[in-house]
Amino acid sequence: MSAQTPETRAPETSRMRGLMLVAGREIRVRGLSKANLVSLIVTVVIVGVLAALPTILGGGDDEAEKIGLAGTNASAMEGQLNAMGGFDITMYDSADEAERAVEDGTVDTAVADGTLYSEENPDQSLQAQLDAAWQAATVQTNLADAGLSDAEIATALTPRPLETVTLAEGESDPVTSYFTGLVISIIMFMMLMTPVQYIAMGVVEEKSSRIVEILLTSLKPWQLLGGKVIGLGVISLVNLVAMVAVGLGVSAATGVLADLPPGTASAAVSTIGWWLIALVLFGTLAGGVGSLVSRQEESGSVLTPLIMSLTLSYIGAIFTLNAPTSTFAQVLSIVPPFSAITMPTRMAITTVPAWEIALSIALLVLAAAGALALGAQLYKRSVLYTGSRLKLTEALRRAA
Known part of the structure; x- marks a missing residue:
């Protein structure tokens, strides 16, 4: 060719x-x-x-919530809240000091000996987080009083998370x-x-x-x-x-x-x-x-x-x-x-x-x-x- x-x-x-x-x-x-x-x-x-836009509209959500803690479970509850993140925590020596801190605006909310102090009705999401932290802190304190070691307490408070099985494959x-x-x-x-x-x-x-x-x-x-x-x-x-x-x-x-x-x-x-x-x-x-x-x-x-x-x-x-x-x-x-x-x-x-x-x-x-x-x-x-x-x-x- x-x-x-x-x-x-x-x-x-x-x-x-x-x-x-x-x-x-x-x-x-x-x-x-x-x-x-x-x-x-x-x-x-x-x-x-x-x-x-989602970030602009949600920009205020990143501000840390000011929380005051006092009482027997304060230290344990501090650890729980720090693990959650998003909280500015102040420790007080007594429930009265924590309550006064809420009254003068030093903190937004305070928890002391099973009582939640707030100037107005707290946000339901915040209240749910504080309640969960309080319960976990109470369990941690009770386990420590029962003589369990820190490792045993950590194991008891860290259960295996739920395994997720999606039945509708490919659906978002x-x-x-x-x-x-x-x-x-x-x-x-x-x-x-x-x-x-x-x-x-x-x-x-x-x-x-x-x-x-x-x-x-x-x-x-x-x-x-x-x-x-x-x-x-x-x-x-x-x-x-x-x-x-x-x-x-x-x-x-x-x-x-x-x-x-x-x-x-x-x-x-x-x-x-x-x-x-x-x-x-x-x-x-x-x-x-x-x-x-x-x-x-x-x-x-x-x-x-x-x-x-x-x-x-x-x-x-x-x-x-x-x-x-x-x-x-x-x-x-x-x-x-x-x-x-x-x-x-x-x-x-x-x-x-x-x-x-x-x-x-x-x-x-x-x-x-x-x-x-x-x-x-x-x-x-x-x-x-x-x-x-x-x-x-x-x-x-x-x-x-």
Whole structure:
């Protein structure tokens, strides 16, 4: 077989170079625009504040409770409270001194010889902790009076903890799972809606200004459409990664990250995959239908079916949050285009059979391939047409 010559390689290289040139132009024009940068900054700040909100709201809970102790079991109770943590303990010689300390505000609460002193009714959680410490301290003192050694007392006061057996394997906290699924559905919806609108608007803008006629002298229609989808997809992906990075970074810095469910990372990674397939599906269709009109004010009419599909997919995902195992939720998470948002949302809140996930991916990929072919044909046949809005059937009948 003969070696490939530079001449035979040049057309392929030129095709890819043209595609990347269009994608780079979209990134520079849209991604580095003031509007996108301001929007990104505002969004990541909001995400950072939301991630830090649990710590901000609970900041006062870290202040140590001032406790006064007196009486026979004071030393033993001090050890119990120190083991619990979160207490500023002051020892007093008598119950009267401890009571006066509460009256003058030196301590918040005092315990002496079985009596709890407080200016007002103490918090139930605090009272439960003090009661538990008092009982443990009393048992410790009684065991010491009975002649047990410190080691024997420690053994008696340290029983083996309960062994936890989870019967519902793979199920996480329902509230946390619901919140995770809700966040995934919102992010998917917003990260698809924005580039879809930008792609259609960009096509109409180039067509109405007749710039597309100049561009097509050196580029193929598929390069223009594909470059737009890739460029705006990169911008959206960068925005998404920035939001996730800031959210996880702030959560890690404030200690909230450890409270997230174990499957959060895998759910986030899989969501990016679903989003990429859905972007091909909706993005290429947006470019194709956008080429049917020549004015920006007409773009809304041709985008309505796509916007409705995205909106219905989001509504279906919200329904799935409340009934993830229902037949309706199963169908929505398998049938495209609804599966693009519904399936990753459903995966975040319940265990989905592997065959359903595989079938959903296969059907969504097939739908994306069909949308790519249809969108490319619409764009190729309609982008140079000027005048009134073309109907879909008329566009498909036009010569390529």
